[in-house]
Amino acid sequence: QVQLVESGGGLVQAGGSLRLSCAASGRTFSTYAMAWFRQAPGREREFVARILRSGPNTYYGDSVKGRFTISRDNAKNTLYLQMNSLKPEDTAVYYCAACSGLVCYEHRHFTTWGQGTQVTVSS
Numbered sequence: 001q002v003q004l005v006e007s008g009g010g011l012v013q014a015g016g017s018l019r020l021s022c023a024a025s026g027r028t029f030s031t032y033a034m035a036w037f038r039q040a041p042g043r044e045r046e047f048v049a050r051i052l053r054s055g056p057n058t059y060y061g062d063s064v065k066g067r068f069t070i071s072r073d074n075a076k077n078t079l080y081l082q083m084n085s086l087k088p089e090d091t092a093v094y095y096c097a098a099c100s101g102l103v104c105y106e107h108r109h110f111t112t113w114g115q116g117t118q119v120t121v122s123s
Contacts, residue, residue: 002026002112004096009117016086016121022079022096022114030054030074032112033104036081038092038119045107048094049081052104059105063089086121093118 008020020036035050049060049070058070069082079096094117097110104110 002029002032002098004098004112004114006094006096006114006117009094009119011120011122012086014086014088014121014123017082017084018086018119020081020083020094020096020117020119022081024077024079024098026077029077032098032100034070034072034079035097035099035104035110036070036079036094037097037107037110038090038094039116040092043092045095046092047107050104051079083119086119088121088123091119091121 003025005023008018012018030053033052036048037045038048039045047061048064049068051058051070051072067085071080096114098112099110101109
């Protein structure tokens with residue numbers, strides 16, 4: 001089973017950019033659909049973006065569409081999230097997640113999760 005480790009979070013001013021990475025262990029990364037979710041204090045976990053096994057099909061939550069870009073490098077076993085035009089409401093812990101099933105679009109379909117990385121956007 002793949003293991004996931006996120007990195008790249010931090011503190012940024014509104015309007016700035018960050019790039020999150022999610023390093024996956026094992027040699028089966030390409031067999032997983034991948035996604036980013038986020039969770040702010042006191043709120044439910046929210047879908048951010050997902051990408052199919054071989055790309056380039058990508059899907060985004062309405063709140064990040066046009067500002068965030070999900071991508072993957074199967075040769076490097078790494079998932080990315082480029083976040084531009086950041087807003088204070090983007091502040092959350094960001095998690096990458098993997099889905100090995102045939103259906104991968106809801107939170108419950110993603111069975112492997114990283115530990116999360118904090119993103120804080122100041123106004």
